[in-house]
């Protein structure tokens with residue numbers, strides 16, 4: 205079997221005003237993602253997803269990766285990584301960043317093809333399920349009046365989610381008020397995570413950790429700039445809240461840097477960004493060696509979510525998985541059979557490969573060919 209084409213399909217969905225949330229990126233009015241489709245000469249196609257700037261992913265796939273991959277056997281995934289990253293690709297696009305994002309989508313598509321060729325779902329290729337259903341927590345709590353956030357948190361608790369995550373990293377006093385309000389609303393036993401999206405300095409993060417530990421917070425995610433590994437290590441040593449990092453790390457090597465410097469308690473790779481299913485397998489070995497739990501970051505679309513579910517079901521080191529529960533039709537409407545949450549659990553599809561088919565009507569609505577908006581808008585940039 206030979207690869208005949210590697211296509212990118214850029215998607216964009218408008219967010220109506222009632223679905224827009226205020227984050228450290230500013231107020232976003234759209235969701236966007238990029239699918240990768242790998243075609244073969246035997247008619248089998250694979251689907252993957254890339255979580256990064258679509259303009260840049262498109263150029264890297266077309267100019268660097270597709271020329272390296274056409275004519276290669278898609279089943280030879282390790283050899284493709286050798287060619288597209290180790291020996292070749294990184295010299296064009298670097299060892300981290302959007303090139304790895306593009307490769308992530310291609311890698312997911314290759315595993316989709318492998319599963320279809322063997323006639324088994326991806327979780328079987330990974331050694332089979334070690335859990336039948338994947339516990340998920342909800343990411344949907346953004347800054348607003350503390351009582352309103354608490355009320356929204358209550359709704360997720362009542363739907364049996366295995367935790368709620370609160371966006372912090374703004375004004376510390378307000379962050380603390382919100383976290384305390386949610387804890388008071390949910391009682392002491394419900395799992396509450398916090399996510400600063402790199403919004404604190406070390407001094408502020410230490411104060412936040414002190415206050416959040418008093419609220420029994422499960423983890424503080426991305427407290428500092430992602431390259432400040434020493435800062436994360438210091439915070440982990442002095443603070444009283446476990447540290448979670450990973451959604452902005454690319455490749456096994458970046459995760460290893462955090463782990464060997466004792467800078468992290470929970471690893472949160474994004475399969476559509478960190479290097480696809482192949483790279484996640486290596487990160488899982490790292491996590492197992494150091495007794496660290498994996499908890500997938502999920503954000504983009506239904507294809508990425510399916511890949512995360514296969515991994516979360518099959519890898520022993522996985523704990524609770526994130527479910528982005530903000531307004532996102534690329535998650536909710538893109539697949540013929542949308543992936544649903546039931547009583548706080550999700551299950552990976554049982555069909556061969558990723559086991560998903562695109563809803564062609566939805567695809568038509570979401571296909572986008574304009575210029576990508578920046579994730580961080582200049583107007584949202586400010587010093588912490």
Ligand SMILES: [Mg+2]
Nearest residue numbers: 399425426451
């Ligand atoms: Mg996050």
